[in-house]
Amino acid sequence: EPEVTQTPSHQVTQMGQEVILRCVPISNHLYFYWYRQILGQKVEFLVSFYNNEISEKSEIFDDQFSVERPDGSNFTLKIRSTKLEDSAMYFCASRAQGLNNNEQFFGPGTRLTVL
């Protein structure tokens, strides 16, 4: 069964460093998402992406964040200068095209720890 994959599973970084979180969505999916979940808190939407551009972003997704689809398979989230409060689980999700296709498939997540 096709699945969304994410690498690395755990990333530890120093405050102020740049990190890139990688995702490989399901191959025929066209809509991509990033979410984050701070430990013990709710899931929060960061950004949606379609047709090689951002469809929508939340207030959390400020200038420190960017997304890219560098090739036909990868979807990345970059945080330019990490802060302590960026420590969270980051989930990538994808879904197929079609008005009736609302099921988002989540990857296993990358746990980001900023020291």
Place this chain on the structure above:
Amino acid sequence: GQNIDQPTEMTATEGAIVQINCTYQTSGFNGLFWYQQHAGEAPTFLSYNVLDGLEEKGRFSSFLSRSKGYSYLLLKELQMKDSASYLCAVKDTNAGKSTFGDGTTLTVKP
């Protein structure tokens, strides 16, 4: 603003039926999701309702009333593996932004 309310915790017995409620007040509404999330894992999709009424999928059903800003997830024939957090999320816009509730932690006891 966005506000989604669901109970923090619920407990039920194996084999029983449980209903998890969700009320929402959001600036936009393009559908409501229910997800299941086991501790330390990613959310998994359970259901999506955009029209009023009941959607049934196996042991799980989801109901929506847009006029009341209300949804529930019904789990039948509870199994121990159903112990998890259940997340209610409103799709605010057509472009994909969703607002999640805090989740309801369900514990199924033998």
